[in-house]
Amino acid sequence: QVQLVESGGGVVQPGRSLRLSCAASGFTFSAYGIHWVRQAPGKGLEWVAVIWYDGTNKNYADSVKGRFTISRDNSKNMLFLQMSSLRAEDTSIYYCARGHRTSAGVFDYWGQGTLVTVSS
Amino acid sequence: QSALTQPRSVSGSPGQSVTISCTGTSRDVGLYNYVSWYQQHPGKAPKLMIYDVTKRPSGVPDRFSGSKSGNTASLIISGLQAEDEADYSCCSYAGSYLVFGGGTKLTVL
Numbered sequence: 001q002v003q004l005v006e007s008g009g010g011v012v013q014p015g016r017s018l019r020l021s022c023a024a025s026g027f028t029f030s031a032y033g034i035h036w037v038r039q040a041p042g043k044g045l046e047w048v049a050v051i052w053y054d055g056t057n058k059n060y061a062d063s064v065k066g067r068f069t070i071s072r073d074n075s076k077n078m079l080f081l082q083m084s085s086l087r088a089e090d091t092s093i094y095y096c097a098r099g100h101r102t103s104a105g106v107f108d109y110w111g112q113g114t115l116v117t118v119s120s
Numbered sequence: 121q122s123a124l125t126q127p128r129s130v131s132g133s134p135g136q137s138v139t140i141s142c143t144g145t146s147r148d149v150g151l152y153n154y155v156s157w158y159q160q161h162p163g164k165a166p167k168l169m170i171y172d173v174t175k176r177p178s179g180v181p182d183r184f185s186g187s188k189s190g191n192t193a194s195l196i197i198s199g200l201q202a203e204d205e206a207d208y209s210c211c212s213y214a215g216s217y218l219v220f221g222g223g224t225k226l227t228v229l
Contacts, residue, residue: 035218037166044123044223045158045166045209059216062121095165103172104154105213110165 009114022079022096030074033099038092124221142210150191154213
């Protein structure tokens with residue numbers, strides 16, 4: 001069965017960096033685009049970034065552009081999110097989500113999320 | 121990249137139908153037939169309920185349906201059941217990015 005397991009969350013000071021990971025299993029990882037989606041405490045979902053199946057294209061939300069970098073290692077079925085210059089407003093649960101095979105902007109499987117808290 | 125607009129809450133009694141709206145612009149909801157809906161119970165990850173405006177993934181009850189008119193998409197839940205009580209969020213493709221609605225809390229009375 002499809003599984004996505006995030007890790008790497010924690011408490012970090014403003015301005016510092018953090019790297020999130022997402023381990024995928026149960027499907028052909030290299031055939032799917034993968035997204036990061038976040039949710040601030042008590043708030044709605046916010047799309048963060050996407051990376052194409054082969055890593056050739058990446059897109060970011062304006063709120064993280066220039067600070068976050070999405071990457072993947074298809075040989076290890078792993079997705080990453082390198083977050084730098086972190087701000088208090090980046091405090092959220094971060095989910096990795098698989099993109100639908102044929103439809104744009106659809107997340108058909110989600111991980112359970114990892115909590116990032118930006119605080120001094 | 122402005123968020124789509126959803127009502128903060130809706131409610132209905134068991135067996136009734138409810139509709140949750142999702143209003144965007146001519147650059148997202150109005151331009152693409154790529155609107156999806158997600159159900160989220162407290163403390164859980166979101167679950168895909170509807171995609172491409174009207175399509176239902178395998179395993180989602182046919183009580184859930186979707187539609188779109190102009191810049192507004194809608195999720196319709198008929199024959200409400202207690203387990204439908206959850207947060208529902210819409211999402212639209214907008215070319216180089218994706219945009220969510222703020223979420224709607226559905227209460228089953």
